[in-house]
């Protein structure tokens with residue numbers, strides 16, 4: 176195996192990589208359900224192009240060229256992993272000041288000193304806080320800002336728009352989007368109607384709702400770039416086994432091939448995870464395994480929140496139920512103890528999980544039939 180000029184392993188010539196791709200093919204053949212090559216009947220084949228020699232596409236009307244898998248920094252605190260991802264060709268990289276207690280943006284800052292011109296830089300920040308972030312990132316410009324917002328009220332805020340326009344006029348940012356955990360078709364349609372946002376970072380925790388997928392399709396038609404998050408197996412930052420690789424490859428393929436995402440924003444916190452995603456890119460996101468995906472989806476029933484939004488505003492005590500369940504997931508599945516505690520501490524005082532009166536209303540309407548009372552209690556025990 177050779178090394179490139181930066182001293183990293185040259186994965187393009189790696190025997191291990193060939194074996195890994197061989198594994199994806201072999202697994203597919205054994206299960207008799209695979210399709211290698213562009214996803215059959217999808218928009219992927221027509222749109223396919225390359226970015227840095229990897230499968231790529233254009234991020235909607237932003238015109239930015241990106242790879243089909245992007246680097247999510249929520250698990251990242253090591254500059255070396257990001258250096259390697261960029262040098263291997265991954266184009267869009269994303270971080271937030273809150274990730275890893277500030278260590279993620281710090282690591283990104285070290286990398287941006289020499290790699291800024293190689294990437295599309297996306298930051299989870301509001302425009303009024305952008306200067307602070309740019310300083311940490313050792314750059315004077317972010318291509319995209321994506322603050323978290325989950326309601327029509329939030330995305331319609333004229334002050335936010337004004338602040339963004341000021342930052343854009345000052346040459347500090349190119350495009351505005353938002354990160355959304357609530358799969359509400361009405362919210363997505365409102366985004367399209369506003370015509371202001373160019374990008375959405377959307378939770379794909381549940382792809383079983385046709386109304387949600389159709390709303391995403393309307394966004395794509397309107398030229399809005401879609402970044403998919405949270406649609407992959409949990410704990411994918413740890414050393415993945417073969418089953419996890421096959422499942423992850425298939426889910427990535429479906430997100431870009433069937434469910435309208437331009438790119439999958441994968442949380443990459445280790446060299447092993449990076450290698451897995453690089454291998455998946457090398458298969459041109461052509462590995463499809465519906466059986467494995469279906470089993471995975473079934474395993475989420477009763478265990479994981481779909482972020483469908485059905486319980487929003489339902490609790491008589493005013494609890495942000497799905498948010499609290501998500502913070503519990505950050506703690507339990509991603510191992511992000513501090514980040515989860517910080518998020519939990521920011522829920523309105525008097526509205527944390529300890530104020531649940533166990534009326535059971537939320538459980539009756541929960542799409543995934545989650546034991547929410549028990550999960551909320553556990554969230555409070557872990558995060559308070």
Ligand code: SF4
Pocket residue numbers: 489490491492493494496530531532533534535536537538547548551
């Ligand atoms: S069970 Fe608790 S969280 Fe659910 S609706 Fe009732 S008070 Fe709210």
Ligand code: SF4
Pocket residue numbers: 479480481482483484485486487496497500540541542543544545547
């Ligand atoms: S807790 Fe249940 S109803 Fe609420 S967002 Fe999650 S899956 Fe949907």
